[in-house]
Each structure stands twice: as C-alpha cells, then as structure tokens.
Amino acid sequence: MGGLWIGQNVNLLPIEASANAPVYDELFRVLFSIGTILFIGILGLVIYSLIRFRRKPGQLSDGIALEGNLPLEIFWTAVPAVVVLFIGIYSYDIYDRMGGMTPLAHGDMHTHNSATTESKIWGGIGNASEKTGYESSIASLPIEVTAMQFAFLFHYPEGDIISGELHVPVGRPVSMRMESNDVIHAFWVPEFRLKQDVIPGQPTILNFTPTKPGRYPVICAELCGPYHGGMRSTVVVEDPNEYQTWFNKNAKDETLKT
Amino acid sequence: MSFSNLSLEKQSYKLQPSGWLRYLSFSLDHKVIGLQYLICGFIFYLIGGALASAIRIELTSPISDFMPREVYNQVLTLHGTVMIFLWIVPVVNGAFGNYLIPFYVGARDMAFPRLNAVAFWLIPPAGLMLISSYFITGAAESGWTAYPPLSITTPAAGQIIWILSVLLLGGSSIFGGINFIATILKLRRPGLKLMQLPMYCWAMLGTSILVVLSTPVLAGTLILLSFDIIANTGFFNPALGGNVIVYQHLFWFYSHPAVYIMVLPAFGLVSEILPIHCRKPLFGYSTMVYSIMAIVVLGLVVWAHHMFTSGTPPWMRLFFTIATSFIAVPTGIKFFNWVATLWGGKISLNSAVLFSCGFIVNFVLGGITGVALAQVPFDIHVHDTYFVVAHFHYIVYGGSVFVIFSAIYHWYPKFTGRLMNENLGRIHFLLTFIGFNLCFAPQHWLGLNGMPRRVAEYDPQFAFVNQLSSAGALLMAVSTLPFLWNAIRSLFNGQIAGDNPWNGLTPEWLTSSPPPVENWIGPAPLVKEPYAYGVNKKNQNLDLNESNESTSPNQ
Amino acid sequence: MTTIAPNDKKIDEEISSEAEDHQDHRLFGLLAFLVADGMTFAGFFAAYLTFKAVNPLPSDALYELELPLPTLNTVLLLVSSATFHRAGQALRRNESKSCQNWLITTAILGLAFLASQMFEYFTLPFGLTDNLYASTFYALTGFHGLHVTLGTLMILIVWWQARSPGGRITSQNLFPLEATELYWHFVDGIWVILFIILYLL
Numbered sequence A: 001m002g003g004l005w006i007g008q009n010v011n012l013l014p015i016e017a018s019a020n021a022p023v024y025d026e027l028f029r030v031l032f033s034i035g036t037i038l039f040i041g042i043l044g045l046v047i048y049s050l051i052r053f054r055r056k057p058g059q060l061s062d063g064i065a066l067e068g069n070l071p072l073e074i075f076w077t078a079v080p081a082v083v084v085l086f087i088g089i090y091s092y093d094i095y096d097r098m099g100g101m102t103p104l105a106h107g108d109m110h111t112h113n114s115a116t117t118e119s120k121i122w123g124g125i126g127n128a129s130e131k132t133g134y135e136s137s138i139a140s141l142p143i144e145v146t147a148m149q150f151a152f153l154f155h156y157p158e159g160d161i162i163s164g165e166l167h168v169p170v171g172r173p174v175s176m177r178m179e180s181n182d183v184i185h186a187f188w189v190p191e192f193r194l195k196q197d198v199i200p201g202q203p204t205i206l207n208f209t210p211t212k213p214g215r216y217p218v219i220c221a222e223l224c225g226p227y228h229g230g231m232r233s234t235v236v237v238e239d240p241n242e243y244q245t246w247f248n249k250n251a252k253d254e255t256l257k258t
Numbered sequence B: 001m002s003f004s005n006l007s008l009e010k011q012s013y014k015l016q017p018s019g020w021l022r023y024l025s026f027s028l029d030h031k032v033i034g035l036q037y038l039i040c041g042f043i044f045y046l047i048g049g050a051l052a053s054a055i056r057i058e059l060t061s062p063i064s065d066f067m068p069r070e071v072y073n074q075v076l077t078l079h080g081t082v083m084i085f086l087w088i089v090p091v092v093n094g095a096f097g098n099y100l101i102p103f104y105v106g107a108r109d110m111a112f113p114r115l116n117a118v119a120f121w122l123i124p125p126a127g128l129m130l131i132s133s134y135f136i137t138g139a140a141e142s143g144w145t146a147y148p149p150l151s152i153t154t155p156a157a158g159q160i161i162w163i164l165s166v167l168l169l170g171g172s173s174i175f176g177g178i179n180f181i182a183t184i185l186k187l188r189r190p191g192l193k194l195m196q197l198p199m200y201c202w203a204m205l206g207t208s209i210l211v212v213l214s215t216p217v218l219a220g221t222l223i224l225l226s227f228d229i230i231a232n233t234g235f236f237n238p239a240l241g242g243n244v245i246v247y248q249h250l251f252w253f254y255s256h257p258a259v260y261i262m263v264l265p266a267f268g269l270v271s272e273i274l275p276i277h278c279r280k281p282l283f284g285y286s287t288m289v290y291s292i293m294a295i296v297v298l299g300l301v302v303w304a305h306h307m308f309t310s311g312t313p314p315w316m317r318l319f320f321t322i323a324t325s326f327i328a329v330p331t332g333i334k335f336f337n338w339v340a341t342l343w344g345g346k347i348s349l350n351s352a353v354l355f356s357c358g359f360i361v362n363f364v365l366g367g368i369t370g371v372a373l374a375q376v377p378f379d380i381h382v383h384d385t386y387f388v389v390a391h392f393h394y395i396v397y398g399g400s401v402f403v404i405f406s407a408i409y410h411w412y413p414k415f416t417g418r419l420m421n422e423n424l425g426r427i428h429f430l431l432t433f434i435g436f437n438l439c440f441a442p443q444h445w446l447g448l449n450g451m452p453r454r455v456a457e458y459d460p461q462f463a464f465v466n467q468l469s470s471a472g473a474l475l476m477a478v479s480t481l482p483f484l485w486n487a488i489r490s491l492f493n494g495q496i497a498g499d500n501p502w503n504g505l506t507p508e509w510l511t512s513s514p515p516p517v518e519n520w521i522g523p524a525p526l527v528k529e530p531y532a533y534g535v536n537k538k539n540q541n542l543d544l545n546e547s548n549e550s551t552s553p554n555q
Numbered sequence C: 001m002t003t004i005a006p007n008d009k010k011i012d013e014e015i016s017s018e019a020e021d022h023q024d025h026r027l028f029g030l031l032a033f034l035v036a037d038g039m040t041f042a043g044f045f046a047a048y049l050t051f052k053a054v055n056p057l058p059s060d061a062l063y064e065l066e067l068p069l070p071t072l073n074t075v076l077l078l079v080s081s082a083t084f085h086r087a088g089q090a091l092r093r094n095e096s097k098s099c100q101n102w103l104i105t106t107a108i109l110g111l112a113f114l115a116s117q118m119f120e121y122f123t124l125p126f127g128l129t130d131n132l133y134a135s136t137f138y139a140l141t142g143f144h145g146l147h148v149t150l151g152t153l154m155i156l157i158v159w160w161q162a163r164s165p166g167g168r169i170t171s172q173n174l175f176p177l178e179a180t181e182l183y184w185h186f187v188d189g190i191w192v193i194l195f196i197i198l199y200l201l
C-alpha cells in the first residue's frame, strides 16, 4: 500500500505542456505504483529472510529440505503474467490515446497537398488531438524540421519562415515533418513527453498539441558528434495572438498575414 | 572410466610451464584458462572503471571542461565496449564457465581444450588494440552502438580498430559458446542426466545458444559497416542510398541477446551460491530450467525495443512491447525461487551471500525499470536519457558485477585453497552497495527530467544531482581497494580453507582445493543431486557421498 | 576452426577417455560452428530482403541479372555435393583410389564454380559501390565465394592426405573427410538459398 501511495503522490516529472503529457503521466503513475509495490515487496522479503533465517552462532544444522512447491510456483508465474498483460494492454491504450496508432499524415490534407504527403513516411506519432479532447476542427500547423550537426531548423511552409526557434500557438495541433541532413538526431521536448528520431533519408512525423504557454528546451537526444550535448533549441508556446504577431513579423509571404 | 589414458594425458601437461607462469602460457587446462579469463577481465574492469571515473569527473560540472568533447565521446565508447566485451561477457561466461563446467559435467577438461585456449588468447590482443587506439589514432567516437551514419563520418581509423577488436572478441565468444555446448551436451559423465546438472550448466547452455545464434549476425553487420567506411559502399549510408534502420535491427538482434549473455550466467552462479550458504536445496529446479529456456527464446525476439523512436511502424512497436514485457515472467520465476531458497534456510551472512542478495535487490529494480522502458509510450519520453543509463547499470553493475564479486568470494577457496577475509569483504559490500545506489539511483530522475545521455555538457539545473552521482562513483572506486587488498593478501596469508569450506555438494567441492590437473584423483564423482541439503536429507546425503568414494573405476 | 585440426591426437584420446559412448565431438562442434556461420548469412539475407522491400531503386538504375551463368553454378555445386558424397562412400569401402578420384572431381567442380563466378563478376554491368543492390550482391556472393575457396582448399588438402600410402586419411580416420564434406554441403545449401533470393526473387 505504501508503494501505491508513493506511486500516486511522488512526482518525478517535469511540467505537462502538451495534450499527451497528462496521458503519459497517468501511465507513469500506474507503472511507478506497480514497480514500487513489487520492489518494496521483494526488498522486504529479502531483508526479512536474511534477518529471520540467518545462522545463529553455534548452529550447525541445515535448513529445511524444501525442493519446490508447484502451486506456489504456478502462483508466481501467473501473477506477473497477469500484471504484465495488464500493463501491456493499458500501455497500448495510452499509446493509442497519444496518437501512436493513428495513420501518419503530415499536415492537413485540405491545405496541404504537396509532395510531402506523397513521399513515404517512416514513423512517428500521429495526431492525438481527437483522442485527448482537443478540438480537431482546427487545421493543424505544418512545420518542416531539418536537423543537422548541430542545430535544428524549423521551416513554416505557410509563411515561408525559417527559424532556429520553434514557435507554436497554444491549443493548435502541430504536425512536424522531420528529416536530417547528415547523421541521426532526435527531437525531444521533455515537457511534451515526446521524442522522435530525425533520420537522414527517411522522413519522420511528429504531431502534438501544446497546451501550456512557456519556453521549453528542445533537446537532441541521439549521439550525433562532439557537440551533441550542445545541440539544443527552444520551443516557445505562446497564446495565439502573440504567435500571430511573431508570425506576421517573420512571414515572407505578405498575403498570409492577417 | 578408463584409466589407461591418464598417464598419457599427464605427459602432455608436463610440457606446460608450472607455477604462476602457466597463467601466462597457452595452457590447455580449463582451470588455468578460467583464471586467465578472470584476471584479464578484472584488469579490463579497472580500465573500464577508470574510464567511468573520467566520465563522472567530466559530469561534475555542467560545462565541458575536463576533457575535449571528442575525447568525451571516445571515453564513453571505450567505457561501454570495455565493460561489456572485455569484462562482463568474458568473466561470467569464460572465467566461471571454464572453471566450473567441466567439474559440473564430470569431465576432466572442456570438449575442445585447444579451441578454448585460442578463444582466451584472442582477448588480450583485441583489448590492447582497442585501448591503444585511443593513444594512437583516437578511439571510436560513436558510442558502443556505433550507429551509422555517425560511425561512417567520424574519423575512420578509430572506428575500424573498434570494429576489428569487437570482431575478434565476438569470435572468441563464439568459440567459447561452441565449446560450452559441446561440453555440456556431449562430455557429461555417463549416467548423469541433463536434469541432474547444476543450474549453472543450464544457464551456460542457454547463454551459449544465444551466443552461437546472435553473435555471428553482429559480425556480419560490422563487416558491412567496415565496407561502408573503407570501401565506400552504401549499406548504411543514406547519402549513397543506404538504410540506417537496417543496421539498428541487425545490431540489436545481437545486442539485446547480449544482455542476457551478460546476465544468464550470473543467474546460474547465484543459483549455485545461495543453496550452499542457505543449506537448502535450490527451490524449484525444473521451473528454473524452463525459465532459462524461455528467456533464451523470448530474448531472441525483443530486440526492437531499443528502436521505439527510430521510426519503426506501430505494429512492430506493439509486438516488441508485448514480447519484451513477457520476459518479466520467466525472470520473475527465478527471483521468487531465489527468495524461496532463502526462506527457511540457515543463512550464513558472509560476503558471498551479501553480494548475491544485493544482486537480487538491484536487479529487481533494474528489471522493473526495464519493463517500464518496454512500454512504447513510456519509452518515447525516456529513450536515450539517463533513465536508460540508470536502468542498465542497475542490471549490469547491480546485477552481473555484484554476482561476479559474490562468486569470487565463494570460489576463492576453490581457486587458491585459502579463504578471503570476511570483514574486508563486508566493508567492500557496504561501500559498493551504497556507492552504487548513490551513483545510479539519482540518474532515474535526471532522465525523466530532461538529461539526455552521451553528453559532456548539460543544463545547469542538473548539476547537483550529477555531483551526487559522481560522489557515488567515487565511493565505488574506493570500494575496489578493500577488495583488491583482500584478494591479493589472502593469496599469501588468508586462512587455510580446507578442501570444502562451505560443505558444498556440487562436484567441484568433492576434490582438493585447488584441484589437481585432472580435476579428480581417481574417477569423477557422480553427483545426481547437487543440491541435496536440508535436515531430512542429511542421511541420504551421506549415502550419496559414500557411494561416491567407493565408485569403482569401471563403473 | 582449430576444432577440425586433423591430427589432434591428444584431443582424440582425451575425449575417448572421458566418455566411451561419444567417441568424437568434433563433428558436433563443427555443426555448431556451421549454425553460427549460417546465422551470419541469415543476417546478410535479412538485410538484403529489407533493403529490397523498403529502399526501391529508381527505375533507371534497375538491372536484370543474367540467369544462365548462376544456374550453371548451381548445377556445378549440386553435382559437387554428390561427388563428395561418393568420395566418402568410397573411402568407407576402403577404395582409396576411387575416393581420390571423386575428391579431385569435387575440387575441380569447386574451382569451376569459382572461375565462373569470377567471370560473372567481370561481365556484370555494375560495380561494388554503384548502388545498394550492387553492394549487397557483391557482399553476399563474395562472402559465399570465400567459403567456396576455403572449402576447395580443404578438399585439396583432404585429397592430398588421402593419397595412400602414408596419407593420414583412411577409413580409420574419417573425420577430416567427414568434416570437409559437412562443410561443403553447408556451403552448397547456402548457395541454393542465395540463388533463390538473389537471382530468382
């Protein structure tokens, strides 16, 4: 029970800043609870046995000649099996709610029909907005991400903006198509609980919906050379008006300014 | 058993050097080879540990100040490679396997003694080559996983040397695996059934199957990678139309089983150590055997859990999530069986048992984080972060290394005829256990909160926790001193152990300590119940031992 | 491959002294080694098939492999397996002369295979680094070719050793011949798979 309490009440994670972060944290709490219960249980058993059954001075006899106990063994085969099955099904559900099982498509089909949607997409996370209660009626914001040693470049096809910093409006789904110029990198925002490798020659997709304004680190999580540790950027989640201001200031295509 | 050939065999051994010199020779004696593996491995452990210390020193500050960034990458690549391929794998397999397996199957040597010596002697040159690459050309910089295209674009010389030495070490491991399989299946003393073998034999059989099935794939992959580097082919080079994900699949097809290659023998060793010191039979022998085999089978089909963020299709991720999670079931059986072995025993709380129990506790934590990592949505956040680093150090260090120490305390009297000092052993355990947890427990938090792995510079907010971790590493470094002192001093004036200080029943204890060249003077004992401890078994035991003494040569 | 060092008398005796019911474990060891070797090929095959499935070449870079030569090669190897088998039978019947003849026939077939493979290499329209398929093609066939080369050398050694009198390989000491034969069948089997995957699929 102590384990359950720890699992539910100790928070080890950074702030939740995307639609799937609360979903992730739900899974985390469940796993953490199960893990803590198991760990404390086994730790307790081992310590108890070591104290209770230790050899006292002068004792020379053997322990009991217990070679096994089939029902007991079946029991502790079955219990982990059930636990594991539960964890598996539950994490499938979580994964689905995060958009992992949604067919991958970049951007919104109506606004976006260029070559990017035709080329083969290799994997990533689909759009979770419908499943997490966020409005899916808003067209998602397409962004093209290029990673190189040792920087990320964000290209907004809508305003033809190229930026080293990722700006996204809060509440609007974002759809990123990522590709690398040289070696494998990875796009990671801990506050979004999302990570996706950026691979040369094989574009990947990452969709998410930011929910909390703020500045969060974008971290490269795949060893990519000497400056891998320095390969960072920032994602600025701002409210739609501020985002629009930023967009207007930088957009090259005048007609898109509103 | 026929004696006729014995004198003839003796002669061939006479040609070999005796005394400590034989440890530097091309000896064919499995016991000598086993100790060669152990000592050689330990030296590499010190080197790998020194490299780890360099890593931890660099990470005490959030900026890259202790060494240049390239050097940091070289150091971490060397650390991973040395620890895995030159310390854990050779020691849990080669050292204890060579020393113990022939005893356990009742043979006088391995099936192929010469191949055995060759397998060992591949290791020192490969290791020296790897280490020296650091001084000559600069070592490989792309991590122990050597993912292309990074490994193709970093300086070629170091990477090629890395590939060559890993190929040699893989070859050594394959030869060893073939030898173990043949010894266990074919050299068993007549009358000894498979299900009567000590558990370590089963562990080594399973491990060797994994070695034989998966190591060659790594070899092939590295050969292709070296073509990419030298011959300008494009297997894994996207610039030339290649596919980097294929490399990852092939690499992990070996390297996931490799983690069981590092831990299954350790499971086996624990299963030998606990019953003797608890004076109880090993709980659930046959389920232990089946769970080893289940781990072998499952271990071959879970590799892609290292690639959840690599752009693998959803169905693939799900399959690998489920398969990986299920490994917890057979592994769990083993853990519960060990706890049940402790239960109701008469446990001597000596260093060997302490380290074994430390292993149980640490490994369970590492295993639980492993099962969490196996869940795709969970892994998407923590992949390639310090959470993973914490996971695997809990298993490789808290698991395998703890078991190696436990096994050294346990078998030292067999190796040398003398006991190690218990007080120093307990100090060693305490320092290691505290240092280890202090070093790696905080890394879970680091990973969850945003510190990626393989970085020399990081967000200043993590500085304190990193310093904590480095302090733990320092404690671990200090903890090696009492151990080294203990091991060396006990060699000369440790307490004389007698032949069987623990009253063990497994065959290696039924001969002198250290054992004679042919393992037994006279016929090999036929031990059908290696774990027949326990009060109401006592009389039976005595019978068993007596009938062994009187075994007639032609039985 | 020291396992099969043909004159390893000591190992022989040691083994027979330990377990009378298993005379010789070297063939078993070789078998395990072949499983390992087979896994190397399996890795290559898997890589090739994946490349093929996910990295299609642009149509202008496609090529057709000519079939006649590799088919001839397949026949050469299959026949050589049969001739090797005959050699073994002959030796067991103590017909040393006929054994030698079969062996040399097998070696010649192996050499013919290598020659024809070389010829194919020189006439192919693509080189090692042209594209992914080209590289994989050469890696696979080259790795197999190395095996054939090694096998042919072994056959020649066995043949030399089988020349009585004074030769070491007799019906009493079959191991070197049996080991080489096993290896040769293995290499043939791999070729058949390779032929299907590389040329027919």
Ligand code: HEA
Pocket (backbone or CB within 6 Å): A038, A042, A079, A080, A081, A083, A084, B145, B259, B260, B262, B263, B305, B306, B324, B325, B327, B328, B329, B331, B332, B333, B335, B363, B364, B365, B366, B367, B368, B369, B370, B371, B372, B373, B374, B375, B379, B382, B383, B384, B388, B391, B392, B395, B396, B399, B400
């Ligand atoms: C000896 C080495 C070893 C061992 C035995 C294991 C065992 C396991 N490992 Fe680990 N692992 C590594 C070494 C090891 N690992 C290394 C080196 C890496 C990093 C490689 C790199 O990238 O450099 C890694 C990485 C790694 C990853 C990839 C992480 C990432 O990069 O994102 C994953 C993901 O699934 C994983 C999972 C597991 C699982 C499920 C087990 C299971 O076998 C654990 C099973 C054990 C238990 C679960 C505990 C006992 C069971 C019970 C008490 C029963 C009850 C339990 C439950 C019901 C849960 N490991």
Ligand code: HEA
Pocket (backbone or CB within 6 Å): B045, B046, B047, B048, B049, B050, B052, B053, B055, B056, B076, B077, B079, B080, B081, B083, B084, B088, B142, B143, B144, B145, B389, B393, B396, B397, B401, B439, B453, B454, B455, B456, B473, B476, B477, B478, B480
């Ligand atoms: C397999 C076994 C193994 C073992 C036993 C260890 C042991 C240790 N590891 Fe290891 N580690 C790996 C395998 C292992 N590691 C792997 C596979 C990686 C991944 C590499 C990669 O990413 O590619 C890794 C990565 C890794 C990292 C992450 C680096 C990064 O991602 O940036 C860190 C950081 O803390 C670390 C620390 C340690 C520490 C402190 C120890 C300590 O336990 C070490 C304790 C031992 C000592 C301290 C020795 C003491 C002796 C001396 C100091 C005396 C020296 C004297 C002479 C040389 C004569 N390791």
Ligand code: CUA
Pocket (backbone or CB within 6 Å): A148, A149, A150, A184, A185, A186, A220, A221, A222, A223, A224, A225, A227, A228, A229, A231
């Ligand atoms: Cu880019 Cu690490």
Ligand SMILES: [Cu+2]
Pocket (backbone or CB within 6 Å): B255, B256, B259, B302, B303, B305, B306
């Ligand atoms: Cu794994």
